[in-house]
Amino acid sequence: MLRTPVDGTRLRILTLLREQDAAADGLTAEAVAARLGLPHPAALTHLRLLTALGLLRTTRSGARVRYRRDEARIAEVARLFEKGW
Template sequence: MLRTPASERRLDILEWLKEPARHFPQPRHGDLVQIGVTADVVAAKLGVRRRVADTHLALLAGIALLAGIGLLHATRIRHRTYYRRDEMRIAEVARMFEKGW
């Protein structure tokens, strides 16, 4: 999943979500760090359509029928899904790569 042609974009998303307030506009309601960001703002930052951003985020979060690795938490609030990093899972995956996974 991280070696696909679009993997650089997914790595960018993970990097941006380390400090979401630095990379994304502040939402009208809530906090970027606590609730995360929507596919709309990720799409705008990537310069792609929302569906493309949805796919990248779903792969990172491991949701729906896509085979992801669960690096993001996805939280549904009303009609939007918000994504934020899952630091424990990221550390777990990093350890697997260090061990030669």
């Protein structure tokens, strides 16, 4: 899930989305890419994977998609890791 050669990037995205301004409204893929210095396609790939895993939620406004952390799902996954699953 997060243990891949690029898991550092996914963890950076999850950390970024925990920041106060991002946590409230979410961020677009463009904003994530700009803040982390990633190419837009790479950021979008990571965001889509994190969404597919249930760690992020999306909201759409017109053509824009905003990504936010799903805190309940993240807590659930953290509990599984703590149990050694």
